[in-house]
Amino acid sequence: MNNIGHKLFKGYQDVVSYISPTLKQSKFYTEGILTPEEFILSGDYLVEKCPTWKWCSAKENLYNSALPKDKQYLVTTVKSDSRAGDFLKNNEITEVQLEDDWVEENVKISNKEEQPKKEINLNDNLNLDNPDNLKVQNKIEKKENEVKEIDDFEIIDNDTDENTKMRTYDVSVTYDFYYCVPRMWLVGYDYKGRPLTANEMKEDVMPEYRNKTVTIEPQTCTGIKNISVHPCRHSQLIKKMINDFQSSGRKMEIHMTILLFLKFLQSVVPTVQYDFTMDIRI
Numbered sequence: 421m422n423n424i425g426h427k428l429f430k431g432y433q434d435v436v437s438y439i440s441p442t443l444k445q446s447k448f449y450t451e452g453i454l455t456p457e458e459f460i461l462s463g464d465y466l467v468e469k470c471p472t473w474k475w476c477s478a479k480e481n482l483y484n485s486a487l488p489k490d491k492q493y494l495v496t497t498v499k500s501d502s503r504a505g506d507f508l509k510n511n512e513i514t515e516v517q518l519e520d521d522w523v524e525e526n527v528k529i530s531n532k533e534e535q536p537k538k539e540i541n542l543n544d545n546l547n548l549d550n551p552d553n554l555k556v557q558n559k560i561e562k563k564e565n566e567v568k569e570i571d572d573f574e575i576i577d578n579d580t581d582e583n584t585k586m587r588t589y590d591v592s593v594t595y596d597f598y599y600c601v602p603r604m605w606l607v608g609y610d611y612k613g614r615p616l617t618a619n620e621m622k623e624d625v626m627p628e629y630r631n632k633t634v635t636i637e638p639q640t641c642t643g644i645k646n647i648s649v650h651p652c653r654h655s656q657l658i659k660k661m662i663n664d665f666q667s668s669g670r671k672m673e674i675h676m677t678i679l680l681f682l683k684f685l686q687s688v689v690p691t692v693q694y695d696f697t698m699d700i701r702i
Contacts, residue, residue: 442486443600448674452658453600456486458674462602463494463593465675466682472496476592478641487595493641494593494678498692500608501586503623507690586611587624589692591685593678594640601654602678604685605639605646606692621647629688649688657684 443455454462467473478484478492589608596603608616608624618636625634625647633653639646661680665672672680682694 442597446674447600448658448677449662452655452662454595454602454674454677455600456595458677459595459602460487460491461675462678463491466494466593466678469679470496476641479643482641482643484595484597486597492594493639496591496694498589498591498694499586500589500624500689500691500693501582502691503585504626504689504691505623508626511690583611587616588613589624589689591692591694592639592641592646596640596651596654599651599654601651601658602681603640603651603654604649604681606648606689607639607644607646618645618647624689624691626688626690634688647689649685654681657681 443453446455446458447453448458463475467475473494473496475491476493476495477490483489483492587608587610589606592605594603594605595601606621608621610616610620621636622630622634629649633650635648635650636645637648638644639648658677658681662672686692686694
């Protein structure tokens with residue numbers, strides 16, 4: 421969808437959401453959608469199980485009266501120490517096409533243990549009677565003095581490759597009144613706390629999602645531009661999770677929805693380090 425078409429459709433969604441009655445009757449198991457009350461229930465469960473998440477109020481002009489004033493959206497801050505391209509190089513990924521542009525990814529994370537570095541003590545077995553070895557010893561002492569001088573002046577270089585790769589993301593979850601599902605948002609900052617550009621944020625999104633299911637638009641409760649996973653297929657994904665639970669002889673409870681849905685977000689932006697204080701298996 422081009423930019424003009426997206427804006428027109430967004431305007432249409434806003435009008436329909438405003439004039440349409442808020443969903444009151446649960447259709448979770450039949451259609452994979454949530455009422456605002458079920459969204460709050462699921463958000464409360466997330467905050468209870470993962471304490472780094474918290475409820476927040478919306479900006480005054482963006483407040484929605486269908487939700488409690490102090491529970492307009494959920495937010496947490498996470499780290500990302502590499503880009504999606506790095507993740508693709510280091511992990512084995514297989515995909516299963518689900519619906520249109522939506523895919524289910526199975527990730528086999530490589531666990532390559534680094535070989536222990538062999539420490540060499542140049543002072544061991546060093547014959548200082550040998551002139552060549554004496555030169556080596558003098559170089560060692562000179563280097564040690566240089567290091568000591570640096571320590572004395574407390575000169576620290578923070579701009580290492582590792583630091584410049586480090587980013588932080590505010591991850592938030594809102595209730596989408598048009599699709600009646602949770603909607604995921606991310607806004608990123610570099611290692612110095614400066615906001616990332618749209619293109620920089622897309623570096624952390626898996627390629628198959630960048631120009632399909634991921635959009636850049638203002639977050640509905642803050643007005644700040646975020647990358648967002650478009651919610652048009654979220655109800656289908658929720659239904660799939662419900663069916664997967666049923667196939668394993670269990671029932672997916674409504675309050676687990678957001679917590680489980682974050683696993684899907686991790687397949688879209690795989691390098692962010694979420695806080696899952698409980699193991700999640702379907």
